[in-house]
Amino acid sequence: MNRALRFAPLAVLLLIIVALVWRLATPVDTTVHSKLEGKPVPVFALAAALPGKPTVSSADLATGHPRLVNVFASWCVPCISEVKVLQSLKESGVAIDGIDIRDRPVDLANFLGRNGDPYQRIGSDPQSGLQIALGSSGVPESFIVDGKGIIRYQHIGAITQSDVPMILSKLERAR
Amino acid sequence: MIAEAGLAALWLAAGLAAYQFLLMILALRSDLEVARPMRAIAVVQGLLTLISFAMLLLVFARTDMSVALVFENSHSAKPFIYKVAGAWGNHEGSMLMWVTILAVAGAFVALFSRRTSERTLVAGLGSQAVLALGFYAFLLIASNPFARLFPAPPDGQGLNPLLQDPGLAFHPPTLYLGYVGLSVAFSLAVGALLTGEVDSRLARAMRPWVLGAWVLLTLGITAGSYWAYYELGWGGYWFWDPVENASLMPWLAATALLHSINVLAARGALKAWTMMLAVIAFSMSMVGTFLVRSGILTSVHAFAIDPERGTFLLALLAIYVGAAFTLFALRGATLKEGAPFELVSRESGLVINNLILSVILGIVFLGTLYPLFVEAVSGEKLSVGAPYFNEVAGPLALVLAVLVGIGPLLSWRRQRRPVLKQLTVPALLGATALAITIILSPDIAILPRLGFTVAAFLAAAAILPLIGRNPLRTPLATWGMVVAHSGIAVALFGMGANAAFTSERLAVIKPGEQLTVGPWTVELNAVTPTAGKNYTAIEAELRATRGEGVVTLKPQTHYYSDPPTETNESAIQTFWNGQLYTVVGKSDPSGGWQVRLWWKPFVTLIFAGGALIAFGGALALLGRLWRLRRAREASAEWHRRGYA
Numbered sequence: 001m002n003r004a005l006r007f008a009p010l011a012v013l014l015l016i017i018v019a020l021v022w023r024l025a026t027p028v029d030t031t032v033h034s035k036l037e038g039k040p041v042p043v044f045a046l047a048a049a050l051p052g053k054p055t056v057s058s059a060d061l062a063t064g065h066p067r068l069v070n071v072f073a074s075w076c077v078p079c080i081s082e083v084k085v086l087q088s089l090k091e092s093g094v095a096i097d098g099i100d101i102r103d104r105p106v107d108l109a110n111f112l113g114r115n116g117d118p119y120q121r122i123g124s125d126p127q128s129g130l131q132i133a134l135g136s137s138g139v140p141e142s143f144i145v146d147g148k149g150i151i152r153y154q155h156i157g158a159i160t161q162s163d164v165p166m167i168l169s170k171l172e173r174a175r
Numbered sequence: 176m177i178a179e180a181g182l183a184a185l186w187l188a189a190g191l192a193a194y195q196f197l198l199m200i201l202a203l204r205s206d207l208e209v210a211r212p213m214r215a216i217a218v219v220q221g222l223l224t225l226i227s228f229a230m231l232l233l234v235f236a237r238t239d240m241s242v243a244l245v246f247e248n249s250h251s252a253k254p255f256i257y258k259v260a261g262a263w264g265n266h267e268g269s270m271l272m273w274v275t276i277l278a279v280a281g282a283f284v285a286l287f288s289r290r291t292s293e294r295t296l297v298a299g300l301g302s303q304a305v306l307a308l309g310f311y312a313f314l315l316i317a318s319n320p321f322a323r324l325f326p327a328p329p330d331g332q333g334l335n336p337l338l339q340d341p342g343l344a345f346h347p348p349t350l351y352l353g354y355v356g357l358s359v360a361f362s363l364a365v366g367a368l369l370t371g372e373v374d375s376r377l378a379r380a381m382r383p384w385v386l387g388a389w390v391l392l393t394l395g396i397t398a399g400s401y402w403a404y405y406e407l408g409w410g411g412y413w414f415w416d417p418v419e420n421a422s423l424m425p426w427l428a429a430t431a432l433l434h435s436i437n438v439l440a441a442r443g444a445l446k447a448w449t450m451m452l453a454v455i456a457f458s459m460s461m462v463g464t465f466l467v468r469s470g471i472l473t474s475v476h477a478f479a480i481d482p483e484r485g486t487f488l489l490a491l492l493a494i495y496v497g498a499a500f501t502l503f504a505l506r507g508a509t510l511k512e513g514a515p516f517e518l519v520s521r522e523s524g525l526v527i528n529n530l531i532l533s534v535i536l537g538i539v540f541l542g543t544l545y546p547l548f549v550e551a552v553s554g555e556k557l558s559v560g561a562p563y564f565n566e567v568a569g570p571l572a573l574v575l576a577v578l579v580g581i582g583p584l585l586s587w588r589r590q591r592r593p594v595l596k597q598l599t600v601p602a603l604l605g606a607t608a609l610a611i612t613i614i615l616s617p618d619i620a621i622l623p624r625l626g627f628t629v630a631a632f633l634a635a636a637a638i639l640p641l642i643g644r645n646p647l648r649t650p651l652a653t654w655g656m657v658v659a660h661s662g663i664a665v666a667l668f669g670m671g672a673n674a675a676f677t678s679e680r681l682a683v684i685k686p687g688e689q690l691t692v693g694p695w696t697v698e699l700n701a702v703t704p705t706a707g708k709n710y711t712a713i714e715a716e717l718r719a720t721r722g723e724g725v726v727t728l729k730p731q732t733h734y735y736s737d738p739p740t741e742t743n744e745s746a747i748q749t750f751w752n753g754q755l756y757t758v759v760g761k762s763d764p765s766g767g768w769q770v771r772l773w774w775k776p777f778v779t780l781i782f783a784g785g786a787l788i789a790f791g792g793a794l795a796l797l798g799r800l801w802r803l804r805r806a807r808e809a810s811a812e813w814h815r816r817g818y819a
Contacts, residue, residue, distance in 0.1 A: 019544070023547055
């Protein structure tokens with residue numbers, strides 16, 4: 001058998017090993033970046049979630065200032081602890097809008113009465129239509145939308161106290 | 176004490192493996208006779224690992240929380256069977272199982288192998304010991320299964336209900352037995368390359384191991400595929416996931432080896448190629464283990480992400496495969512090719528079989544690792560999906576299936592009888608199938624259409640080797656081949672029907688409303704809450720009919736609280752001509768429910784085909800072992816009568 005042919009498997013193996021060593025040596029970036037980052041918020045207009053409370057539409061999200069859009073629901077357990085963090089964000093000057101998923105006004109009023117209301121506006125999304133358009137797969141999730149209505153960041157899961165500096169700096173950058 | 180005994184046994188086994196390796200070097204450099212002690216040591220080494228593994232089973236059976244591995248992977252409230260199965264349902268335990276099978280396989284070679292020369296046996300046992308030694312080191316240095324916790328925690332953490340499934344408990348050991356069975360072929364090949372005795376005796380010694388490993392791999396892959404099909408609720412049977420590919424690659428290599436080894440055994444030809452395949456088959460098993468255990472590829476199965484272990488396994492892989500390939504490169508030239516053969520002969524048929532299988536193996540290997548290489552070169556992240564594999568490997572597999580029908584009709588060395596005449600009936604059947612699919616369903620895709628054609632051809636061609644033979648006097652190995660090749664036709668038909676005629680409906684319906692899927696009309700009768708041992712659930716009652724009779728299906732969605740998980744439990748009803756597959760999802764505010772329905776004609780044939788292929792392999796194995804025994808008895812008789 002040909003000499004070159006006999007050494008071919010060894011050469012191929014070396015190549016593969018080098019690639020695998022490189023793979024093991026470089027840390028993997030496992031952060032999943034939302035495909036919606038950099039894209040405009042889908043056009044929408046929601047019904048008010050509570051009588052007497054203003055609702056959100058896509059036009060409200062392009063007013064020149066970055067906003068935090070929070071996807072939540074009164075029946076969502078992690079949302080209870082998140083509302084308190086949102087409250088502190090509100091106190092440091094962050095404008096927060098809520099999108100209330102598959103909810104009833106009575107339950108929502110109870111939820112806000114018990115846990116506080118950090119939202120400027122709340123729109124009701126009874127069939128998850130907007131939630132799906134936003135690419136949100138559950139509650140709670142949050143979006144940072146810049147002054148032009150472009151999504152800058154999607155946060156999956158509850159915003160915790162330790163996320164606050166990161167959220168604030170992202171809001172600052174979206175300015 | 177139990178855990179410490181297990182650890183001690185592992186250390187002793189590692190020491191014996193090292194000793195075996197030294198003996199091998201000694202024997203290869205001098206004419207020292209070490210076959211006897213070598214056999215004994217290999218047996219003791221196998222026993223010691225068995226003891227170690229038994230100790231692990233024991234600490235899991237007793238739920239001894241002072242052992243870290245038990246604490247992490249078990250719980251006092253688990254059913255007993257899953258407590259025991261938990262022993263290998265984790266990284267450390269599964270590696271101990273791996274090395275146990277490796278060492279026990281070595282012991283079996285030592286006990287029963289009488290076919291190769293003593294020198295090759297010694298070299299082979301030495302190689303097997305070196306393989307085991309690396310994995311002992313891996314266990315003892317980087318993943319000790321017997322590490323203690325002090326103080327012992329009150330209860331464990333492993334109550335994940337999703338992992339409590341009989342399929343998950345017994346699917347990994349089957350695959351492992353297959354993977355590690357190939358290690359014997361690897362070691363014997365390395366041994367033979369060391370001594371230069373690559374001949375038909377070696378092939379006959381290797382053959383039962385390759386056959387056995389191949390049968391278990393076939394079973395493991397088929398069972399895994401069925402598990403994914405019914406459990407995941409996606410309706411598919413193969414997803415070309417990296418971990419699935421990791422089990423398919425050794426199978427492809429073993430299938431090629433299984434055929435080339437016959438050429439070596441019968442004709443003494445294809446020496447270098449067969450040795451190469453024997454090395455590659457087990458290498459692919461190690462690659463598979465490395466891919467799964469290092470978490471290097473993104474996969475639904477990627478559970479053990481640990482760079483240290485990944486590096487260790489990669490080092491073992493590089494050393495073993497590198498050494499074997501180097502040996503091949505240095506000794507390959509000394510292999511004299513055996514008896515020559517003509518262009519149309521059984522040998523050349525098997526060569527083509529091997530080439531196609533190797534190309535498919537290359538395609539799967541490339542597709543699995545391609546994302547890695549692209550990221551290394553350009554930093555871009557991508558994944559290779561099912562379309563690539565189906566479109567590239569599919570046509571090749573069909574060509575191979577046609578040749579499967581022709582190959583066994585050829586005779587060794589030189590074809591004398593005309594083959595084409597024998598193939599008239601199968602060819603006519605294939606053409607008929609093609610015509611029927613064109614007339615009845617002109618719109619189906621080309622691959623499934625050809626799938627039906629080839630399946631019809633192969634179904635007839637596969638049984639031709641039995642024509643004109645007395646069925647009782649036909650060797651079991653021939654029966655095995657016929658059954659396995661028929662299994663390919665059966666599976667191919669199932670895959671074609673599934674690809675071409677599956678109907679799918681996804682809709683939101685309220686109780687009392689109906690949906691149609693394929694020939695079925697399905698009515699949602701009611702949705703009721705129910706509860707299991709550790710979950711709550713909603714259960715839909717679906718009444719399905721296609722003209723006469725009604726069947727009731729009850730798909731469920733389970734909600735587990737610890738950890739919070741939601742699973743869809745599909746309800747599947749099997750009929751002679753297919754399966755009705757139903758899944759119930761979420762509700763909407765108006766009182767409707769998401770219902771997902773599939774009618775999958777003849778889908779069961781895919782799994783039945785896989786089982787037939789494995790059964791054929793088992794028949795052939797039985798035939799070979801039985802012959803071996805008879806030959807041994809005959810020679811004992813010869814000796815007893817004092818002729819020799």
